[in-house]
Amino acid sequence: MISLGIESTAHTFGAGIIDDKGKVLANVKDLYTTKKGGLIPVKLGEHHAEVCDSILRQALEKANLKMKDVDIISFSISPGLGHALRIGAVAARTLALKHRKPLIGVNHAIAHLEIGRMLSGFKDPILLYVSGANTQVIAYDGGKYRVFGETLDIGVGNFIDSFARFLDLGFPGGPKIEELAKKSRKYVELPYTLKGMDVSFGGLLTNLKTKYRTGKYGAEDLAYSMQETVFAMLTETAERALAHCEKKELVLGGGVACNKRLQKMCRIMCEDRDAKFYCPENQFLVDNGLMIAWTGLLMYKAGETISPEKSAIRPYERTDDVQVRWR
Numbered sequence: 001m002i003s004l005g006i007e008s009t010a011h012t013f014g015a016g017i018i019d020d021k022g023k024v025l026a027n028v029k030d031l032y033t034t035k036k037g038g039l040i041p042v043k044l045g046e047h048h049a050e051v052c053d054s055i056l057r058q059a060l061e062k063a064n065l066k067m068k069d070v071d072i073i074s075f076s077i078s079p080g081l082g083h084a085l086r087i088g089a090v091a092a093r094t095l096a097l098k099h100r101k102p103l104i105g106v107n108h109a110i111a112h113l114e115i116g117r118m119l120s121g122f123k124d125p126i127l128l129y130v131s132g133a134n135t136q137v138i139a140y141d142g143g144k145y146r147v148f149g150e151t152l153d154i155g156v157g158n159f160i161d162s163f164a165r166f167l168d169l170g171f172p173g174g175p176k177i178e179e180l181a182k183k184s185r186k187y188v189e190l191p192y193t194l195k196g197m198d199v200s201f202g203g204l205l206t207n208l209k210t211k212y213r214t215g216k217y218g219a220e221d222l223a224y225s226m227q228e229t230v231f232a233m234l235t236e237t238a239e240r241a242l243a244h245c246e247k248k249e250l251v252l253g254g255g256v257a258c259n260k261r262l263q264k265m266c267r268i269m270c271e272d273r274d275a276k277f278y279c280p281e282n283q284f285l286v287d288n289g290l291m292i293a294w295t296g297l298l299m300y301k302a303g304e305t306i307s308p309e310k311s312a313i314r315p316y317e318r319t320d321d322v323q324v325r326w327r
Contacts, residue, residue: 004060008089013084076108080108085315113138116252131156152199157172180219228261252279
């Protein structure tokens with residue numbers, strides 16, 4: 001059985017194709033970027049509409065398939081930016097109706113966990129999910145993916161992008177901040193805001209901006225200090241979740257997890273706890289259609305399909321709103 005997955009929750013429009021054995025057939029995407037400023041929702045929607053046909057065609061060509069060879073259509077129905085979600089939803093509905101294929105609406109956050117679970121081979125991991133709008137520590141319990149810790153204000157990716165935008169580095173800012181941080185080893189003390197398993201970044205962003213405006217601290221030192229502080233917070237909350245849930249496996253998910261320093265911190269923590277650690281390669285960490293395609297397969301086999309008429313996007317759906325019937 002072959003699934004085509006369409007991802008369009010935020011800055012990425014992606015299409016992935018995978019079979020039910022976990023064989024990756026295609027994973028193609030196009031990223032909306034800016035040289036200055038941040039993510040503009042209207043421009044984002046225009047970008048996705050422009051690249052939609054090309055990305056879908058490239059995915060099918062890479063997989064050496066026609067639409068008649070695809071068995072199901074999966075798409076990111078939630079959560080995300082409305083301007084972005086609508087483009088992927090319209091594309092998925094159109095393909096499902098035209099080619100008479102089953103349609104599956106996938107929660108984006110859960111898809112990050114499921115692709116990590118499949119690639120790692122882990123049975124019951126904790127997921128440290130760190131992306132633009134999302135910062136959550138997730139584990140399966142009682143028929144749902146429960147959120148055991150999360151951000152109390154903004155997502156870690158949006159926080160980093162905001163600091164990068166303040167420094168006039170453009171969007172996305174994460175990779176540029178990571179490179180900037182490599183140029184320093186001078187730690188500047190910053191607020192460390194961890195409450196139980198929840199984190200907060202709003203005050204830290206204000207503190208960073210204030211320090212930079214004084215002229216006493218360079219961008220490299222602040223980037224380095226920000227990473228050390230924020231990733232220590234995330235690693236600590238992941239460790240608390242492992243202890244609280246009595247689990248021994250940790251998987252990273254989301255674009256921020258591409259950062260090598262965060263990966264190293266989490267790996268060291270897991271080694272100290274005698275826990276298993278897995279970080280997917282970057283193409284599966286960032287938003288991608290393949291994770292949507294794979295999760296769609298799991299849902300379809302559990303009888304989870306949706307009619308095009310009832311497939312309205314759900315921009316604010318939480319991870320723990322979804323009933324998990326495939327486990």
